[in-house]
Amino acid sequence: MRILHIDHHQYRKYGHLRVSWALKLYSGLIRAGHNVLAFSDRDVAKFEAPLGIRDLGRKRTNRRLLQTVAAFQPELIIFGHCDLIDNDTFLEIRRRHPYTILAGCNNDPLFVPRNAANIAERCLVADAMFVSTGPKELARFTGNRAKLWHMPNPVDPCIETADASALASDNQELHTDLLFCSKSDNHTSRGHLVTELQGKLPSNFRFHTPGMFGQPTLWGRDYDRKLATSKMGLNLNRQEGYQWYSSARIAQMAGNGLLIFTHSAAAFDEYIPKETLVYFDDEESLIRLTQEYHHDDAKRCYWAHKCREFFHREINNTLYAQYIVEASTGTKFSHNYVWIK
Known part of the structure; x- marks a missing residue:
């Protein structure tokens, strides 16, 4: 056609x-x-x-x-x-x-x-x-x-080529524990949640937030390399609660094998299988879950691998x-x- x-x-x-x-x-x-x-x-x-x-x-x-x-x-x-x-x-x-x-x-x-x-x-x-x-x-x-x-x-198999789920936590290539990239603060209060996380996660927890708090935004190959060297990703939308809505970062992170935390209100469990995305309901559950998967690398890799495989096969x-x-x-x-x- x-x-x-x-x-x-x-x-x-x-x-x-x-x-x-x-x-x-x-x-x-x-x-x-x-x-x-x-x-x-x-x-x-x-x-x-x-x-x-x-x-x-x-x-x-x-x-x-x-x-x-x-x-x-x-x-x-x-x-x-x-x-x-x-x-x-x-x-x-x-x-x-x-x-x-x-x-x-x-x-x-x-x-x-x-x-x-x-x-x-x-x-x-x-x-x-x-x-x-x-x-x-x-x-x-x-x-x-x-x-x-x-x-x-x-996902595009020619773009999302990395696989962080295949790398162990002690590998020096994974130098970010949790990643959230953002440059937009319109129609949102998610910056408050990010600030709270930064204050409550352990001091040795490597939570990187390019584009926020005066940090430069990552584009092009710099962004590709950041995704490839991160264990987990935070899928925060500017507002939550809309069925199946997410920013495009969900595919970018899933396709590169990051473990993804996303809000349960989007109801992705209606078509995305279990043990792929990690759902949180509020700040307290997000803090608990990030630390749980941070300390259980086998579980992180298993869920992230299943998510990556699903996105590359079906989406x-x-x-x-x-x-x-x-x-x-x-x-x-x-x-x-x-x-x-």
């Missing part, structure tokens, strides 16, 4: 890339056997704009998208967080190419009002809308054109991409996707 994939493809990062679910989707579509063309709206806008001022390139970017669709003639267009592309442009694509299917993807949380508004707007023009929150939370967006689907955070980006194609086109599912209930 010919697929046009519209998202931020990070051309101007020049190798200093952020781990991106959009890039994982792109490579997954190719691995699934599709003919895929990337259209990076932010980069096109920068290239096309006078003096390289991206906001001045919006109109030209929309025109270039119409030109690209006319030339490539995609059977399916998958678009992600491409805020520079107007709904009117998608409507014009539908008018000119009525047999082209439009599928939107959104990997951001519903508790951010601007993001919820973006999803609602895209549901007016898309045939299918994929959101990284569970189906119970998506009822608010029904009644428009788009059929709503959940999408998980996938890899090839299956993820094929699922989006099949759901968008109404094709019978070729796999028993674990997140389908």
